[in-house]
Amino acid sequence: MAEPRVRIRNVSKSFGGIDALKDVSFDIAAGEIHALVGENGAGKSTLVKIITGLQSSDRGSILLDGAEIRFHNPMEARAGGVLAVYQDPKLFPNLDIAENVFMGIHPKTRTGLIDRKLMYRRTREVLDWLGADLDPKAVVVSLSTGQMQFVEFARALFDANEKLLLLDEPTASLSPNETQKLFEIVKRLKKRGVSILFISHRIEELFGFADRITILRDGAHVVTKDMSEVGQAQIVQYMVGRDITDLYNGAHAEGAAAVGAARDKAKAVLRVEKLSSMGEFSDVSFEVYPGEIVGMAGLVGSGRTEIAKAIFGAIPLEGGRVWIAGRQVSVRNPAQMIGEGVVYVPEDREIEGLIADLSVSDNMLLPSVVKLAVAGFVNAREEAKIYDRYTQEFQIKSAGPRTKISGLSGGNRQKVVLSKWMSMSPKVFLFDEPTHGIDVGSKAQVHKVMRELARQGMGILMISSDLPEILTMSDRVLVVSDGLLVAEYLRAEATQEKIMAAAITGKDGK
Amino acid sequence: MAENKFRGFLRDYSWESLILVFNVIAVVVATLLSPLYLNAFQILYSLQQSMGIASILAIGFMMIILVGEIDLSLPALVAVGTVSFARLSVMGLPLGLSILIVLAFTTLAGLLNGYLIVSFSLPSMAVTLGMMGVYRALALWIGGYEGFGVDAFKPSYIYVGDTLWAGFLPVSFVLLVFLFVLAWLLVHKTVYGRLLYATGNNRRATHLTGHSIKSIITSTYGIGGLMAGVGALVYIGQYQSARADNVASILLFVVACIALGGFSLAGGKGRVIGLILSILLLGTIQNGMGLANIQGPVQTLVIGLILIASIVVPAAIGAIGGAASRAKNIAERVSASSK
C-alpha cells in the first residue's frame, strides 16, 4: 500500500503541566476527507496549530508525502502546501476582498508593481470556483460573517498547490446554503487529490461526506474508523465515553430537594424568560432555585457565556425578562446587577476575572472596596479581615496580601476570584467554566465551595464543557445549542451521551 | 527577616530608588558646576520658578495617565485660565469669586474632553490635539492678541504666585506641597485611587466587577482641567502676564516628569513619590543647566532625551528580560529532552 499523504505520529503537547495532546497518531490519504471530532478541549485545535506551525509539538512528528514537516508560521506552511482555515476570520476590514486574499503575496507585473488587474481577475476566478457571488472589490468590513469565511477560503485556495487543507469548524457561521456550497468545494478538492482534515461538531453533516473519522478525547486518540462503520450514537459514545465514577467523589447534598417537587417559579432565585440577543441567543427561558446547582452544557460558541453575561449586564440584552428573587429587574450594567445580588465568575479568568498586576488583596477586595470605605478612604483593617477570612476558608496559598496575583497558581487564582464575590452577599452565582485549567486538588476545593454556597441557599448556574463535572455537580442540566435552549435533564436521567447528542444535534432526544 | 523586607521594598520601589540616586548625583554635579548652587533659598526658588506650574499640571496629567489616556490640551487650558483671570481682575471681581469661576470653567472643559473620549470611544491623542486648538482659540478670544500685562492684575490675584512668606518660602510652593499631599492621599489611600490603578491595568475586569469605567475616566479629565486652572492662578502671580500662548512648550516637561517618575504610559503603574522625585530631579537638572548658562533650546533637548530614555530603557530591559527567560526555557527543554 502506498505511503499515506499525511502521517501524524505520536504527537504530544502539554501546556504548563496540562496535557493537550497525548501521543496522537493517525493517517490521512491523498484525496481523503478525514473528519476530526471531539469535545472542546479534546485537542483538535492544538493539533491544527501544531501542523501549521503556530505551535510546536513537545514530541512526535508529522510527515507530508514521506518527509517530516516543521513549519514556524502560516506563511511557511502555505509554501509547503499546508493551509488552514479557522473559525474567526482574520481579515483586514478596511481593504477589499482581493487585497485580503493576496496580502503579502500580490502578483506583480514586469515593472515590479502590483498587477491589480491580475489580482482582481484571479480573485474573481477563485470566488467563482467557490461558487460565491461576491465582488472582489467589496470592502471586507461590509460583509457578513459567512461571506468573510468564504474570503478566508479564497485566501487559502487560490494558488491550487494545496496538499493538506485543515478546516477548523468551517460551517459554524454558515447558513445551510453556504454549508452546502462548502461541501461541494471540499468534494472538488478531494477530486484534485487534496487531503482534508475537517473538524466539526455537526456530526450528522459528516455522513455521506467524510471518508474516515478520528475521535479525540481528553487529548488522546480514541479511534479512527471509516465513516461507513459508525453511527452517530457510537461517535458520541466515543467522544464522551469515560468512566466518571472515580473522577469526582462525593455526592451532591440536599440541594436536590427543590428538584422533582412541584416548582413555583416565583420562588426561583433567578428566573429568565425569552431572553434574546441578536446574533448570540434567542428564546432562552429557565429558572434556578435557591440551593440548586444548574449545569449549562453545550458546545463552545453555542452562546452560554453570552447568556450569562447578558443576565449579568455585561453585554446588552435585547429581549426577554429577568426576575431576581421574585422581583423583575431591568438589566442595565454589572454594577446594578451586583447590587441585585447576581455575580459572574468569568470564563476568561486571566483577562476578565483578575487584574494581573494588582495584589491578591486588591483583587479580592475590588468589588467591595467601595462598600467598606470610610469617607472615601480605603478601610485597610476591614480589608485585612476579609483577606484573612477567605484565604483561610478557601485555603488560598499566597505569599501575602500584597503579592502580585500573577504569582499564584491557577487554582489559587480562581479561589481569589470566587472569594471576591463572597463579601457582596450574592443570591445568584453565575459560574463560567469554573475549573477550567486548574489542578485536580483545586478543582475539588472549588466544587466543595460551590456545594457550600448552594447549601447556604444561593442559586448557582454552572456553565461547563467538562461533562463529568456537569454530571457530578448539577441538580439539573440545561443544554444550549446554537443560541437556543434545547434540552433539560434532571440529574437522574442525564448522561454524557444524551447531553453531547443534544448539544450537537439540537434535539433533546426525548 | 528584616533584610528580606528591605529587599522586597527595594524591588517594589526599584524605579523610585534609582531616581533618588540620580537626584543625589545631580545635586553633586550641580554643585560642582556652579558654586552658586548649594543654597537652600536658591534651590527652592529656582525649583519653584522652573517646575512649579509643570508640577501642578503633572498632578492632573498623572491621573489621566494612570487610566491609560492622555490630554494634550491641558496647557491650552492653563492659557484659558490665565486670560480669564486677567479679564476678571480687570472687571474688578474679588479673587475668591474669580477662583470659583475659573476653576469651574477649566474643570468643565476637562470633563468635556473626557466625555467626548468616553462616549464616542475616540482616540484621546487625536481628540485632545483638536481640543487644544479649540481652547487656544478660546484663550485668544478671551485675551486678545496682546493679552494682559502686569497692570491688569489686582494685588490679590498675584498673591499666590508672587509672595514669599518669611522672605524665602514661596506661597506657591506651600500650595504645591499641599496639592501633592492631597494627590498622594487620593491615589494611594482612597477607593478612587484603587479604581484608577484597576482601570489602568484592566478595564474589562474592572467593569465586570461593577465599576463604571466611563465615570472613572471622565473624572480624571476633570481633575486635569481643575489642575490647569490652579496652574493658571500660580502662573499669573509668577509671571504677571496672561496671553493666549502661555505655557506653549510646557507639555514636554510634564510628560518627561511623568515618564521619568516611573509611570507607564499605557496606564496602571507609577507612584506619587516617583513623580515627586522625578520633578526634583528634572528641576535640579534644569537649575544646574541654567546656572551653567546653557541655552534654552538645548535644555529642552536634554529634557527630550531624558524622556526618550525613560521610555526606551524600561522597554529594552523588558525585551532583554523576555529574551533571557525564553532562552532559559529553551535551555531547560534541551537539557530535559537529552536526559
Place this chain on the structure above:
Amino acid sequence: MGDLTTAVQTPKRHWSVIVLKNRMVGVLLFEALIVIIFSIAARKFLTLSNLNTIFLNACILAILACAEAVVIITRNYDVSVASMLALAAFVGFDLIKKFPNVGPVLILVPIGIGVVCGLVNGVIVAYGRVSSVFVTLAGLSIYRGIVTIYAQGHQIEPRDISDWVRNSVTGSVVPGVSNLAIITVVIIALVAIYLRYTRIGRQIYAIGSNPDAATFYGLKVPRVILGAYLLCGAMVGLSGFLFAARSSYVVPWFAQGLEMQVIGAVVVGGVSVLGGSGNVVGAALGAIVLTTMDNGLILIGTHEVIRQFLYGVAIVGACILDASVLKQVSRLLKSSKRLGARR
C-alpha cells in the same frame, strides 16, 4: 449561485457603509462648498491670482500631510514633523550658503536629514514597541534643540541663498505652471502609486487595519512601520527645503506649531487615526481645504481665533465621524449572524 448574497442582508445602503467608501468625495464636496461660500462672501476670492495663491500655499502643507498620512495609516503618529522640517531646512540651507557653487545636489541634504530623523523615530516606535505619541513628542523637542544648537543664534537670510534655490520653487520650467506645483503633484503621485502598487505599500494599510492579522500572516510588521517613518522623514525633509526656499528667512524656530495643521489636513482628508484607511490624495485635498478656509477667512477679515478653532473642531469632528462609522458597521455585522441555522 447567488445564495451568498440573498442568504444575508448586507445593508449596502446604510449611511455608515456609504461614508466608508466615499470619504474623499465628501472632502471634495466640502471644498466645493466653502469655495462657493467664500466666493459670495468676499469679492477678491474667486480671482485667478487668489486661487493660485491658495494652491501654492497648500502645496507644502499637502506634502507634509502626505508624509504624516503614511504614518497615520499604520496606526501611529508623528508629531515631530515640524521640528524635523526646521532641522532639515536650516542645515540644508546653511550648507547651500556655505557651498554656493555645488548646486542642486545639495537638496539631498535636507532629505537625508529627514530620513535620519525618520529612522530614529521609526526604530524606537517599531522595534521598541512604545507609544508613538510620546516618542515623537520627545523627538519634537530634540530636533528643535539640535537645530538651535546648530544655528548658534544665527539665521539664514535671502541674500545668503543662491538663485537656483528660489528658482527651483518659484520658477516655471513649464511656462505658466509654478515649479512648486509640479514638484508637489509629482511627489504625491509617486507616493500614492507606491502605497497602491507595491507590496509594502499595501502592508502599510494592512498593519493599520488589523495589526493582529498582520502578524498572524507573517507580515514583517516592525520593518513596514520603520519604512513608513522613513518615507515620512524623506518627504518632510524635502518639504523643509521647499518651505525655506519659499520663505525669506530661515530661523531655528521655523514652522513651530505646524503639527496641528498637518494632522488637521490629514484627518479632514479622510485618513482615519484609527489606521488602515484613507489615502494620500485625500490628505492633500485636506491640505487644500484647510488652506482655502484660511485664505477665505482672512479675506473676510475674520479673527485668527476662528481659524484655530476650526482646525480643532475639524480634527475632533473627523474623529467622531470615523468612530461612529466603525461602531455602526460592527453592529451591522452582528445582526447578520444566524442562529439555529440548522433548524
